[in-house]
Amino acid sequence: MPDTSKNTSPYTADRNIPGAFEGETVTRRRFMTGAAHATNGIAVGMIALPAIGFALGPNFKKLEERWEAVGRPDEFSPTEYISRTITVVAGAGETGKTTVYLRERNPDIDHEPEDEYNQYIAISTRCMHLGCPVRYVPASQRFICPCHGGVYDFLGEVQGGPPVRPLDRFYTRVKDGLVELGPRFSVNSELKRFSPRDPAQDLDALGQYLFPSRPTIRKIPGT
Amino acid sequence: MLKLPSVPGGAPPRPGTPAAEPASLKDNASEAAISALGWLDERTAISGTARWVMFRKVPKGTNWFYTLGTSTMMAFLSQVVTGVFLAMYYDPSPNNAYESMRHINNDVFLGQFVHGMHRWGATTMVVLIFLHMGRTFFFGAYKYPRELNWVIGVILVLLTMIMALTGYLLPWDQRSYWATAVGVNVFASAPIAGPYLGDFLRAGPEFGATTLSRFYAIHMLLLPGLIGGLIAAHLYLVIKHGTTAPPWIEAEIDEDLRKSEA
Incomplete structure (x- = not known):
């Protein structure tokens, strides 16, 4: 075996490696090792990437936008809420349903800009502390959460307890003489619309950047 | 009796057992168990591992x-x-x-x-x-x-x-x-x-x-x-x-060991 330890030439031929040929810089052993590692990497990737994609896929799939008729316009009053049960996720049976409180827009108390989506106000029952179901108590005209005592006023704004922002709302519209309930959106303490956020995610000041909106659910563009 | 291939050389004959006397059922059973374990151990060398896992020294004060x-x-x-x-x-x-x-x-x-x-x-x-x-x-x-x-x-x-x-x-x-x-x-x-x-x-x-x-x-x-x-x-x-001794156990110094290690 020729001594190759002192010769640091990049060419295998200069280093007297057996079988070397003109201009060769990568030894065949190194090439074999690299090729084996690359093959391994491709094989692992072929298994791992689809699996990761499969697990992460739902993070990029947008929730189907649903509109559901909930009643005739004359069923709703501007001074009191009535409840309706709607389906927010299709194909999940009872689990996909949620209760919503509805009333007609009341210009005396509803000061957010009027558009086609807020002629009726639809308040979500998801508490903005950690997502327990709130209920509307007509006697006090407040929404109360049973879990940790979150209290919201008639507009859904936080009156007390741990919730970080007002109750979510749903888009509403009137179509073919019926009131329809659409997708969910979140509001900050000024009742400005934001893409839906999970409970416990503040939307005032830096909140909207600390808790970014997600590809799975967005508010209706331009609203 | 179940006869498994025995360890080459075989176990030494039990002292005091006359070869002519027929083996009792108990002897046969223990012989079979030893033979089976011997067969397994010869092929896996697991007895050393088992001893390492099971028979450990534990410190004084273990509770x-x-x-x-x-x-x-x-x-x-x-x-x-x-x-x-x-x-x-x-x-x-x-x-x-x-x-x-x-x-x-x-x-x-x-x-x-x-x-x-x-x-x-x-x-x-x-x-x-x-x-x-x-x-x-x-x-x-x-x-x-x-x-x-x-x-x-x-x-x-x-x-x-x-x-x-x-x-x-x-x-x-x-x-x-x-x-x-x-x-x-x-x-x-x-x-x-x-x-x-x-x-x-x-x-x-x-x-x-x-x-x-x-x-x-x-x-x-x-x-x-x-x-x-x-x-x-x-x-x-x-x-x-190994496990640790409880903190209230004082270390005991073996003087003989210390001398022999020095």
Whole structure:
């Protein structure tokens, strides 16, 4: 075996490696090792990437936008809420349903800009502390959460307890003489619309950047 | 009598046993057992490993607190066994999950008992793992050279907590649904990553059909394997390092040994 330890030439031929040929810089052993590692990497990737994609896929799939008729316009009053049960996720049976409180827009108390989506106000029952179901108590005209005592006023704004922002709302519209309930959106303490956020995610000041909106659910563009 | 190939050379004849006398049943049985173990040991060399695992020196002062780790592992094994049997009847689909749990509890022979073992066993495991962690902490058993085992233990605590969270959803009743909704929202309240983590756990922005099957797969396929592997690593290091003496035991210095080592 020729001594190759002192010769640091990049060419295998200069280093007297057996079988070397003109201009060769990568030894065949190194090439074999690299090729084996690359093959391994491709094989692992072929298994791992689809699996990761499969697990992460739902993070990029947008929730189907649903509109559901909930009643005739004359069923709703501007001074009191009535409840309706709607389906927010299709194909999940009872689990996909949620209760919503509805009333007609009341210009005396509803000061957010009027558009086609807020002629009726639809308040979500998801508490903005950690997502327990709130209920509307007509006697006090407040929404109360049973879990940790979150209290919201008639507009859904936080009156007390741990919730970080007002109750979510749903888009509403009137179509073919019926009131329809659409997708969910979140509001900050000024009742400005934001893409839906999970409970416990503040939307005032830096909140909207600390808790970014997600590809799975967005508010209706331009609203 | 079952005759397995014996070790080359064979066991020496028992002293005082006349060759002519017929062997008793007891002798035959022990002979067969020794022969079987010898056959196994010759092919696996497992007796050395078994001796290394089973016959360890334990420090003076070892007490009942040292059984907490084994107790936690036994709780895990009980969860594995009862979980396998529950999985035979459980249906992780949103329309049938509750009904299948009702079937287990009301119709299946001993179903409520096995479900109860799994449910209370889960609580027991969480309690035991924290007691074990407390023992390790207060006895200073996490110190050099056992830091890595402490880290593995902490990962096991976290995996146990995730196990508890994912398992809680599976009965699919009001309690489990809302408790898990709250649990996922706790995860989602982390800044920046939280919203995406919540979507990952729920498989979407709302609880749906995939949420339940996802929790089920994490609960009964992913985590048991991870926990089992980490318990093996944890035990290996315990055996490798040996256990620590309680902090109130003074070190005894053997003068003869010290002289011979010097």
